[in-house]
Each structure stands twice: as structure tokens, then as C-alpha cells.
Amino acid sequence: MRRWNGWGEETVDFPLPNPAGAFLQDLLGPGVQVRDASLEEAVSRVPSSRLPGHPLVSTSPVERLRHSAGQSFPDWVALRSGTVPAYPDGVAYPLTGEDVREILDYAGSTGAQVIPYGGGTSVVGHLSVPSGDQPVLTVDMGRMNGLVHMDGKDGLATFQAGVRGPDLEAALMAVGFTLGHYPQSFEFSTLGGWVATRSSGQFSMGYGRIERLFVGGTMETPAGGMELPCFPASAAGPDLREFVLGSEGRFGIITHATVRVTPLPEEESVHAAFFPGEDQGIAAVRELAQASLPLVMVRLSLARETVTNLALAGESRAINLLKRWLAFRGVGEGMCMLLYGAAGSRKKVRWVLRRALEVVKQHRGVAVGSRPGWEWYKHRFRIPYLRNTLWEAGYAVDTLETATTWNRLPETVEAVEGALRNGLGERGEKVHAFTHLSHVYPHGSSIYTTYLFRVAPDHGETLRRWRVLKGAASEAIVRRGGTISHQHGVGVDHLSYLETEKGPLGMEMIRSLCRTLDPGGMMNPGKLLR
Numbered sequence: 001m002r003r004w005n006g007w008g009e010e011t012v013d014f015p016l017p018n019p020a021g022a023f024l025q026d027l028l029g030p031g032v033q034v035r036d037a038s039l040e041e042a043v044s045r046v047p048s049s050r051l052p053g054h055p056l057v058s059t060s061p062v063e064r065l066r067h068s069a070g071q072s073f074p075d076w077v078a079l080r081s082g083t084v085p086a087y088p089d090g091v092a093y094p095l096t097g098e099d100v101r102e103i104l105d106y107a108g109s110t111g112a113q114v115i116p117y118g119g120g121t122s123v124v125g126h127l128s129v130p131s132g133d134q135p136v137l138t139v140d141m142g143r144m145n146g147l148v149h150m151d152g153k154d155g156l157a158t159f160q161a162g163v164r165g166p167d168l169e170a171a172l173m174a175v176g177f178t179l180g181h182y183p184q185s186f187e188f189s190t191l192g193g194w195v196a197t198r199s200s201g202q203f204s205m206g207y208g209r210i211e212r213l214f215v216g217g218t219m220e221t222p223a224g225g226m227e228l229p230c231f232p233a234s235a236a237g238p239d240l241r242e243f244v245l246g247s248e249g250r251f252g253i254i255t256h257a258t259v260r261v262t263p264l265p266e267e268e269s270v271h272a273a274f275f276p277g278e279d280q281g282i283a284a285v286r287e288l289a290q291a292s293l294p295l296v297m298v299r300l301s302l303a304r305e306t307v308t309n310l311a312l313a314g315e316s317r318a319i320n321l322l323k324r325w326l327a328f329r330g331v332g333e334g335m336c337m338l339l340y341g342a343a344g345s346r347k348k349v350r351w352v353l354r355r356a357l358e359v360v361k362q363h364r365g366v367a368v369g370s371r372p373g374w375e376w377y378k379h380r381f382r383i384p385y386l387r388n389t390l391w392e393a394g395y396a397v398d399t400l401e402t403a404t405t406w407n408r409l410p411e412t413v414e415a416v417e418g419a420l421r422n423g424l425g426e427r428g429e430k431v432h433a434f435t436h437l438s439h440v441y442p443h444g445s446s447i448y449t450t451y452l453f454r455v456a457p458d459h460g461e462t463l464r465r466w467r468v469l470k471g472a473a474s475e476a477i478v479r480r481g482g483t484i485s486h487q488h489g490v491g492v493d494h495l496s497y498l499e500t501e502k503g504p505l506g507m508e509m510i511r512s513l514c515r516t517l518d519p520g521g522m523m524n525p526g527k528l529l530r
């Protein structure tokens with residue numbers, strides 16, 4: 001069973017290694033444990049549903065509670081405290097595209113607002129329920145999870161849009177293919193959710209972000225159904241797929257998606273190297289991106305993240321030996337860890353890694369082989385479980401991200417980390433912030449920052465601390481010309497920064513699309529547009 005107020009399966013834990021607890025205490029002070037609401041308490045607060053009965057719609061209070069939030073920080077605090085601002089009045093579970101049409105018609109006739117729900121992993125408030133007089137219907141796509149059509153010759157696969165990462169990959173693996181899309185939320189997030197949020201996966205450097213993988217599909221909108229044919233390329237005016245990508249449930253419900261798939265690689269390999277400092281590391285990943293080497297991933301942990309990762313890994317003999325070996329090679333304080341990966345035939349993987357190593361060495365990087373890469377690979381979908389552990393130890397953790405050009409990168413990292421680190425100074429609280437670059441492009445890179453701070457004795461104050469930090473970091477991003485999101489999307493948390501990026505005319509274009517596809521304004525209100 002999935003946790004109702006945290007990340008992941010109830011049976012899975014990610015305990016903190018011993019030295020990591022002491023490391024956090026030194027940085028932030030002792031953790032502050034608070035009492036969280038029980039499931040029974042939280043369910044008892046769910047009001048009666050305002051929706052009339054329908055065979056595809058559940059009005060069970062537990063289902064409605066479980067669909068009342070995603071995984072953003074405000075969502076997390078709402079569920080932990082058991083005080084959710086608003087609940088859907090019902091949760092619909094369609095099995096087919098026709099069911100989705102019927103549900104939209106039902107919502108129209110009952111005056112309900114509709115929230116499409118994929119895996120519920122949004123971290124920016126895409127799923128938050130509007131309060132008001134209108135009933136709200138969440139449409140959980142989780143039962144629309146089948147492979148509809150696979151064409152190995154064309155390299156195209158069509159799925160129902162509610163398919164989750166592991167089921168999608170299992171269906172493709174059975175016929176010798178992969179999509180190669182691995183967001184860290186892979187365990188629960190869905191194909192429809194990836195398209196609707198313009199998601200990016202850990203191997204997107206090789207396989208492409210979801211916008212490169214999404215070839216066509218079907219979207220049911222309040223104004224009617226919309227088919228997006230799968231052309232290899234087309235010059236027939238604007239590409240309508242672009243209006244579906246990043247639509248955040250605002251224009252309709254994606255029922256089917258066709259994606260470009262690749263034969264399973266013979267080998268996947270992730271290697272590691274350490275640089276003496278950030279300048280050398282950044283110069284190396286820029287060169288790797290600009291050399292167009294067919295790597296599937298490049299992930300550079302900047303200095304603070306490298307120290308944190310090594311501390312969280314515990315003081316094992318292997319890590320102590322590694323540190324001594326690196327010190328001997330002139331890599332000590334200020335070092336940065338790089339992971340770089342390749343996939344394909346054995347011959348190709350060996351060639352790509354060899355070429356990448358040449359670049360690493362030119363920038364004074366010291367290669368340490370595949371063991372750290374393998375450790376990361378093994379745990380890559382387990383790391384989010386640390387959020388549960390940290391909360392229970394009295395520490396809050398959140399992440400934020402942007403992308404910017406190489407020229408602006410160092411000052412943007414400094415500004416974001418600085419805004420976070422100093423953000424709670426007036427409250428006498430410390431913040432630990434650290435960054436990696438995980439998606440590199442010829443002209444720039446994503447910046448992904450994690451920050452930790454102490455939970456306050458009451459949930460309301462914890463949320464206020466987060467608001468101060470999120471606001472300061474978002475301002476820092478926008479002021480330096482970064483995008484408000486490289487991969488998480490807009491939701492409600494980034495909404496007030498969107499116009500700076502799109503401009504008034506751009507916002508009006510989005511609004512007019514909304515008016516065309518959803519004239520009654522019933523789809524996911526408050527997301528993308530006010």
C-alpha cells in the first residue's frame with residue numbers, strides 16, 4: 001500500500017546511516033519532532049461529497065483524502081498535519097477513452113471542476129483542489145495503464161496514458177524495447193503526467209526529454225476529442241503536440257500517448273570521476289555537452305553536494321580509502337563528483353566512456369571507475385524515501401530547479417544557494433543547500449538544488465519557513481534570467497513567476513487556448529493561469 005502522507009510504499013524505508021544524523025545536527029541543530037495526524041484523524045475531516053452518484057466515481061472519504069494533494073512541500077505539510085485546504089468531492093476511475101468522455105460530460109452537467117490525476121507525484125501543486133462553491137472531481141488515470149499498440153519496425157508504442165513507469169518499461173522490455181525515461185519519481189509517475197508536465201528523466205541526455213519522445217496521441221477536452229497523428233516530421237503549420245506538452249491538465253485529459261522507443265541496450269554503465277573544484281567540473285561537463293558525445297547522463301555534484309553525499313553514504317572503509325586516494329591525487333576540499341553514463345552496444349559504451357574520460361582528464365578530473373556509479377544506479381529510485389526518514393528525524397527537505405546558459409550558471413547557483421542559506425537568518429534557523437547539474441545542453445544546464453531546514457514545533461510555522469525560502473530562491477532565479485522550471489512544471493507554486501518568462505502576449509495565447517478547448521473553465525483551475 002502506498003503511504004498516504006509521505007513518499008512511496010509503506011513497506012520501504014531508507015534509514016539514515018549513523019554519521020549522517022551527526023552531520024545534520026552539526027549543520028542545522030538537533031531535529032524537532034512533531035506529532036503528525038493519523039489517517040483516521042485526517043479522514044474524519046473530509047466533508048460530505050457534493051456530487052451526485054455515478055458508477056465510475058468513488059466518493060469514499062479515504063479515496064478523496066488520498067487524492068487531495070501531490071508531493072509539493074505545502075501538500076506534504078497539509079497531509080502530515082491532517083489539515084488539507086480542500087478535498088475533491090469524488091474520484092473517477094476511467095478504463096477507456098469513452099469513459100473519460102463520459103466523465104467530462106458528467107462533470108459538465110454537474111458543474112464540477114476536473115483535476116486530471118496521473119501518479120500524484122507533482123512537486124509544485126498541480127493537484128491542489130480549489131476551494132469554492134463548485135464541486136471538484138479528480139480523474140485518476142491509474143486504471144488506464146495498458147499497452148495498446150507496439151510497432152517495432154516504426155519504433156513506436158501507444159499506451160493508455162495512466163501507465164506508470166515500471167509497467168511501461170516492463171511491457172516494452174517484454175518485446176525488447178525501452179522508452180529510457182526515468183524521472184526519479186519513476187515508481188509512481190505516469191506517461192500522461194510526464195507529457196502534461198514536460199518531464200525530464202535521468203537518462204534524457206541520451207533518450208531525450210519527454211517532448212522528444214512524445215510523438216502523438218489523444219486528448220479529450222471539454223470542447224471535444226483531439227487526435228495528434230504520429231508523423232515522422234511535418235511542416236504543416238504549428239505542431240499541436242506542443243500545446244499538449246506542459247498543458248498541466250488545463251486543456252483536457254490525455255487518454256493515449258504514442259512514444260518513440262529504442263531497442264534495449266546491451267549494456268548500461270555509469271562511471272565516476274572527481275574534480276579538484278567546481279570550475280574544472282563545470283568546464284568538463286560543458287565540453288561533454290558541446291562535444292555531442294552520445295552519453296545518456298552527466299551529473300555533476302557541486303562541492304557542497306559532494307560533501308553531503310559522502311557524509312550521507314556513511315564512514316565506510318571504502319569511502320575513507322577513496323578520500324585518501326583522491327587526496328594523494330590532489331583532489332581534496334572543494335572537490336566535485338561527476339557521474340557519467342552510456343548505454344548501447346558493449347562496443348559503443350566502451351568507446352563513449354573512453355572519449356568522455358579524455359575530456360574529464362583534460363580538466364584535471366580523477367576517474368574512480370564504476371563502483372560509485374553503480375551505487376547511485378542501484379538506489380536512484382530509493383533516495384526520495386529519505387524525505388520520510390528526515391521528516392521523522394525532525395528535518396524538512398525540498399528541491400527546486402531551473403536552467404540557464406553557461407555564462408549565467410555560476411552566479412545563478414550562488415544566488416539560489418545564498419538566498420536559501422540566508423533565508424531563515426531572521427528566525428535564527430540555518431539552512432543547508434547544495435546543488436547538482438544533471439541535464440546539460442550545448443548552451444546551458446539545469447541547476448537542481450536541495451535544501452534542508454529544521455521542522456518547527458508546529459506545522460504552520462514549518463510551512464511559513466518553506467514559503468520564505470521558496471520565495472527567495474524563486475526571486476533569485478527569475479532576477480538572473482533562469483526559467484522558473486526546467487522539469488517540475490508550473491502548478492500553483494510557480495504560477496506568479498510565469499508571466500516574467502512568457503510575457504503578457506504569451507500568457508494571452510495560453511488563455512485563448514484555454515478558452516477554445518475548455519470554454520466553461522472546468523479543467524484544473526488555478527494551474528498555469530489564475
Ligand SMILES: Cc1cc2nc3c(=O)[nH]c(=O)nc-3n(C[C@H](O)[C@H](O)[C@H](O)COP(=O)(O)OP(=O)(O)OC[C@H]3O[C@@H](n4cnc5c(N)ncnc54)[C@H](O)[C@@H]3O)c2cc1C
Nearest residue numbers: 118119120121122126183184185190192193200248249254
Ligand atoms: C520524489 C520525486 C522525484 C521526482 N523526480 C522528477 C524527475 O526526475 N524529473 C521530472 O521531470 N519530474 C520529477 N518529479 C516531478 C513529477 O514526478 C513529474 O512532474 C511527473 O511528470 C508527474 O507525473 P504524474 O503522473 O505523477 O502526474 P501528477 O502529479 O498526477 O499530475 C501532474 C500534472 O499533470 C496533469 N496530468 C496528469 N496526468 C494527466 C493526463 N493523463 N492528462 C492530462 N493531464 C494530466 C495533472 O492534472 C497535473 O497538472 C519528481 C517528483 C517526486 C515526488
